[in-house]
Amino acid sequence: MAKPVIAIVGRPNVGKSTIFNRIVGERVSIVEDIPGVTRDRIYSSGEWLNYQFNLIDTGGIDIGDEPFLAQIRQQAEIAIDEADVIIFLTNGREGVTAADEEVAKILYRSKKPVVLAVNKVDNPEMRASIYDFYALGFGEPFPISGSHGLGLGDLLDAVAEHFKNIVTEEYDDETIKFSLIGRPNVGKSSLVNALLGEDRVIVSNIAGTTRDAVDTSYRYEGQDFVIIDTAGMRKKGKVYESTEKYSVLRALKAIDRSDVVLVVIDGEEGIIEQDKKIAGYAHEAGRAVVIVVNKWDAVEKDEKTMKDFETNIREHFLFLDYAPIVFLSAKTTRRIHTLLPKIILASENHSLRVETSVLNDVIMDAVAMNPTPTDKGKRLKIYYATQVAVKPPAFAIFVNEPELMHFSYERFLQNRIRDAFGFEGTPIKIFARARK
Numbered sequence: 001m002a003k004p005v006i007a008i009v010g011r012p013n014v015g016k017s018t019i020f021n022r023i024v025g026e027r028v029s030i031v032e033d034i035p036g037v038t039r040d041r042i043y044s045s046g047e048w049l050n051y052q053f054n055l056i057d058t059g060g061i062d063i064g065d066e067p068f069l070a071q072i073r074q075q076a077e078i079a080i081d082e083a084d085v086i087i088f089l090t091n092g093r094e095g096v097t098a099a100d101e102e103v104a105k106i107l108y109r110s111k112k113p114v115v116l117a118v119n120k121v122d123n124p125e126m127r128a129s130i131y132d133f134y135a136l137g138f139g140e141p142f143p144i145s146g147s148h149g150l151g152l153g154d155l156l157d158a159v160a161e162h163f164k165n166i167v168t169e170e171y172d173d174e175t176i177k178f179s180l181i182g183r184p185n186v187g188k189s190s191l192v193n194a195l196l197g198e199d200r201v202i203v204s205n206i207a208g209t210t211r212d213a214v215d216t217s218y219r220y221e222g223q224d225f226v227i228i229d230t231a232g233m234r235k236k237g238k239v240y241e242s243t244e245k246y247s248v249l250r251a252l253k254a255i256d257r258s259d260v261v262l263v264v265i266d267g268e269e270g271i272i273e274q275d276k277k278i279a280g281y282a283h284e285a286g287r288a289v290v291i292v293v294n295k296w297d298a299v300e301k302d303e304k305t306m307k308d309f310e311t312n313i314r315e316h317f318l319f320l321d322y323a324p325i326v327f328l329s330a331k332t333t334r335r336i337h338t339l340l341p342k343i344i345l346a347s348e349n350h351s352l353r354v355e356t357s358v359l360n361d362v363i364m365d366a367v368a369m370n371p372t373p374t375d376k377g378k379r380l381k382i383y384y385a386t387q388v389a390v391k392p393p394a395f396a397i398f399v400n401e402p403e404l405m406h407f408s409y410e411r412f413l414q415n416r417i418r419d420a421f422g423f424e425g426t427p428i429k430i431f432a433r434a435r436k
């Protein structure tokens with residue numbers, strides 16, 4: 001189920017990033033060696049009551065050297081294009097400004113629901129200041145205070161009211177959803193075309209039926225596939241499309257909707273920092289990953305080249321040690337047939353359930369081989385383990401005291417589980433839980 005997307009728009013300094021951080025909370029990456037995209041803080045998941053959603057801080061997307069008004073106009077357009085519900089943020093201490101009216105004009109023209117919030121209303125006496133904001137034409141303004149965390153519940157209630165009317169696409173569970181990510185010109189579009197070559201039947205290029213209208217569904221040898229956000233690779237000619245932050249945002253959205261993420265690398269050019277950041281997000285989001293080295297036709301090769309390239313990738317993507325690597329050429333279609341089997345394998349492992357008894361045998365063997373750690377004379381005791389989720393596979397390990405589970409020991413158990421069950425292509429998660 002795709003989560004609804006909320007975007008915060010408003011002129012600079014009204015408190016967008018403060019509110020963003022309030023809503024998504026602190027999210028600490030558990031894997032330290034990932035250069036986390038999470039720290040960029042333009043896109044993150046949040047929760048309110050029973051609702052899960054993703055949140056965009058459009059203020060975090062700076063659009064080159066554009067003048068002030070052009071910047072906020074484009075940020076409003078991004079919100080309209082990318083979000084299901086928009087929070088229009090204003091500043092109660094400054095009243096309605098010309099820039100607010102500018103944003104309002106753009107939001108008016110869209111059909112997306114807008115909830116108006118007046119920030120910096122830090123105390124009840126200031127509530128009277130919100131009435132001016134009715135003039136913006138978005139109905140009742142919600143007074144909030146980002147610094148004090150006031151009013152956010154009512155605001156999110158109003159936002160969540162709109163979730164009911166959102167049409168989210170639902171592909172059936174058997175359908176493998178994958179996306180291609182990578183910087184411009186690595187060959188993503190070419191790869192899609194190569195995959196959709198003559199013998200693949202395109203079921204639909206769902207136009208206008210879903211909110212994004214950008215996915216390509218097809219069937220191959222009895223298996224249904226959806227390439228997420230295929231059209232996102234083709235530019236519509238908007239100014240902001242060429243900014244790095246925007247393409248990161250698109251990639252993050254696509255990753256969230258995918259089961260399997262293809263991290264596409266240009267074999268001629270090698271790996272750059274942005275490749276790592278986005279791949280890090282795919283890992284943190286718990287998606288299956290296949291690394292694709294494209295343009296292999298253009299690389300001068302001898303018998304060591306592939307091995308060397310592979311070593312290089314493994315060094316750069318330490319956290320993706322489970323991801324298979326495929327070398328191919330979208331242009332000549334050489335080795336292209338090696339890709340789908342890896343996508344299918346990664347997807348199968350992503351939703352694999354293992355038998356509890358076998359799992360416990362593996363854990364107990366692991367403990368026998370490498371005794372559990374101790375802290376201040378107290379030893380970690382493992383009682384039993386069970387798989388609690390798929391996509392990605394997650395395991396609860398019931399123990400005497402969860403704090404005694406050290407990162408390194410958790411890593412060791414993870415490796416034992418991998419050795420026993422494979423799980424090529426997918427991250428797996430382990431949680432230590434106190435046995436009641």
Ligand code: GDP
Pocket residue numbers: 010011012013014015016017018019059119120121122144145146147148
């Ligand atoms: P952005 O540019 O819209 O992302 O705004 P920021 O979140 O960076 O906030 C701009 C300034 O307003 C910062 O100095 C914040 O500390 C301050 N600020 C944010 N929310 C509130 C609030 O509720 N009350 C007050 N008094 N200041 C706030």
Ligand code: GDP
Pocket residue numbers: 182183184185186187188189190191233294295296297298328329330331332
């Ligand atoms: P995208 O921006 O990632 O979608 O990249 P494109 O698919 O538009 O490809 C960018 C450029 O790389 C184009 O000029 C393609 O012809 C070229 N290209 C794509 N795949 C290959 C390949 O396998 N080998 C070579 N030599 N060039 C390729």
